[in-house]
Amino acid sequence: MIDQLYQYFNRYVPFSHQEIDVLCSCLEQKTYTRKAFLLKEGDICKDKYFITEGLVRTFRIDNKGIEHILLFGIENWWVTNTESFTRVQPSHLYIQAVENTTVLALSKRKLEQLYAQIPQLERAFRMITENMLVAALRHLEFRQQMNNEEMYRHIVQELPGFVQRVPQYMLASYLGMTPEHLSALRKNK
Amino acid sequence: MIDQLYQYFNRYVPFSHQEIDVLCSCLEQKTYTRKAFLLKEGDICKDKYFITEGLVRTFRIDNKGIEHILLFGIENWWVTNTESFTRVQPSHLYIQAVENTTVLALSKRKLEQLYAQIPQLERAFRMITENMLVAALRHLEFRQQMNNEEMYRHIVQELPGFVQRVPQYMLASYLGMTPEHLSALRKNK
DNA sequence: CGAAAATTTGACATGACTCAACTGGAGTGG
């Protein structure tokens, strides 16, 4: 676990082993079984979760009761509700394990301490946040310029392993279409 | 100008007037007339732009030649191509002035120096990036759960002043629909 | 004033959704 984190953080900023040790001591390992919730609507998101194994989804339920998946999180990604976490507001999003999932939870309180103790960590999380922003804008771009069929073909091509791990109706929700429509698309070749 | 920046940055982290002075000395004021480009496809984005006055749009041109507006930037927002800026890659996006616009340009080189000189700046830009991420995810949510008509009514209600400043075809592009369709929507009341 | 750009209009085509019914497989309890 320490090794995985050391590798991960040194992609951004050089850290000493000792600093990663300190970081590790602030992390709490948690496991969630399939369908368990890391965060529910109305709760305040108090942690950032680093996924060491598994797969989670972040979604909201609209006023018609329909789920919309905003993003998925897989191994070596951080997942959190940034809005709820940074502004200490009740979440309107759910975060749920799609597979049995193991995460390292980093609480806001511990993170603030770590920022004071290890200044480069501020830089690392700035860069991580930038990457999340790039990913979100990319997703927006795809949705603007592709129709549903093109998006489906694109995701199958780019992330073939990922598509296997996710039920089809979740993929439909992520792509912003109905499960029926995705099913029909798949049939056309 | 120094005052505007002092106000702005102190919303995130406390800075001294002296630190903001140092920051200011690294900024270069630039003006762009309507339709001038801050960044073109293929160029590497070397600056973050803080908009002190005016309005810009970030868009891409797809393989059919159609423009898709990803986001707008107004007064007191930073605009850049995060992907091109952070990874030093050619941009696939354009940034263009919609109105005559004045910005303070902060180059990547100067920014790196400033990070070393004023450590809390790292924190401020982490928080600014978090805000940009929240905004991008919000936009994604709206597009997932609203149809075009709902999105239009929403944006008119939330940002009435903004709608006045932008030509209708740009609003249509931002909302991901054709200008003809937006025109038809507006007619229905 | 005149040209170019933006917006509107309408006919038509197509993509996507809704709803309801059906199929098939995975798990569960008897």
Place this chain on the structure above:
DNA sequence: CCACTCCAGTTGAGTCATGTCAAATTTTCG
């Protein structure tokens, strides 16, 4: 080990939302 249930996925008919294209009209700006 079978029968049952539940859930995911498929299918098809009908409807609605949105796009396409071409033309007319209005607005903007030099």
